[in-house]
Amino acid sequence: MQLQGLVKRYGARTALDGLTLGLPAGQCVALLGPNGAGKSTLFQVLTGLFVADAGEVEVAGHCLRRHAVRALAHIGVVFQQMSLDLDLTVRRNLQFHADLHGLPRALAAERMAQGCAALGTAPDLDRTVRELSGGNRRKVELVRALLHHPAVLLMDEPTVGLDPRSRRDLLAAVRADVQTRGSTVLWATHLVEEAEAADRVLVLHRGRLLADGSPAAVSAQLGGPDLESGFIAATT
Numbered sequence: 569m570q571l572q573g574l575v576k577r578y579g580a581r582t583a584l585d586g587l588t589l590g591l592p593a594g595q596c597v598a599l600l601g602p603n604g605a606g607k608s609t610l611f612q613v614l615t616g617l618f619v620a621d622a623g624e625v626e627v628a629g630h631c632l633r634r635h636a637v638r639a640l641a642h643i644g645v646v647f648q649q650m651s652l653d654l655d656l657t658v659r660r661n662l663q664f665h666a667d668l669h670g671l672p673r674a675l676a677a678e679r680m681a682q683g684c685a686a687l688g689t690a691p692d693l694d695r696t697v698r699e700l701s702g703g704n705r706r707k708v709e710l711v712r713a714l715l716h717h718p719a720v721l722l723m724d725e726p727t728v729g730l731d732p733r734s735r736r737d738l739l740a741a742v743r744a745d746v747q748t749r750g751s752t753v754l755w756a757t758h759l760v761e762e763a764e765a766a767d768r769v770l771v772l773h774r775g776r777l778l779a780d781g782s783p784a785a786v787s788a789q790l791g792g793p794d795l796e797s798g799f800i801a802a803t804t
């Protein structure tokens with residue numbers, strides 16, 4: 569995925585201020601930014617919910633502005649707010665997504681079973697989402713986001729409200745997908761400890777990139793002595 573000069577304004581407020589970056593395959597990238605940095609706005613632009621005022625996004629060779637349907641077919645998303653239907657079963661929720669992406673039924677069933685098994689939620693397949701814990705709902709959202717094998721997985725603060733075990737499971741499943749399929753993951757967070765586990769960290773502040781590199785390199789770019797102190801100093 570390539571971003572070139574992305575700008576998004578809300579009236580006089582500039583939420584994204586000329587963002588340019590490349591996200592190659594096989595990387596788990598943390599997008600670290602304080603409240604109001606522009607993380608959600610970036611996700612809204614990358615998922616086609618908002619159109620950027622300037623700049624371009626390319627996904628798997630497709631321009632998001634000119635060929636939105638083709639570009640979006642290669643993106644999987646876990647939004648900040650839960651977006652499953654509470655009164656449908658997990659299977660029906662997943663099937664709906666598989667149908668939207670035109671997956672053959674047998675292939676969809678296989679991926680649902682594999683995805684839920686990998687995350688320990690296979691027993692939930694025929695339960696309604698309402699019956700599931702917050703952690704398991706999040707896991708189902710991840711299974712759904714990966715069902716069509718997207719090249720790029722976008723996750724907007726996916727671990728908010730989760731206990732340590734669910735956080736760990738989610739992170740492990742994402743890492744496994746990066747390793748086995750070579751997907752690209754962009755994981756928005758304001759938790760430094762999550763960013764430290766990523767291959768690469770992008771620090772976003774007031775719509776601009778303050779630092780970009782491995783956790784250790786970013787810590788050094790921000791003046792350290794560790795990522796957390798550097799991040800707080802640079803964004804306060």
Ligand SMILES: Nc1ncnc2c1ncn2[C@@H]1O[C@H](COP(=O)(O)OP(=O)(O)OP(=O)(O)O)[C@@H](O)[C@H]1O
Binds near residue numbers: 604
């Ligand atoms: N719909 C909107 N209308 C006007 N201003 C907005 C709107 N959405 C976001 N903003 C502003 O744009 C800037 C970036 O907000 P955004 O929600 O993208 O940041 P964020 O990094 O996701 O923050 P958080 O971590 O709190 O979710 C902020 O100054 C915010 O107040």
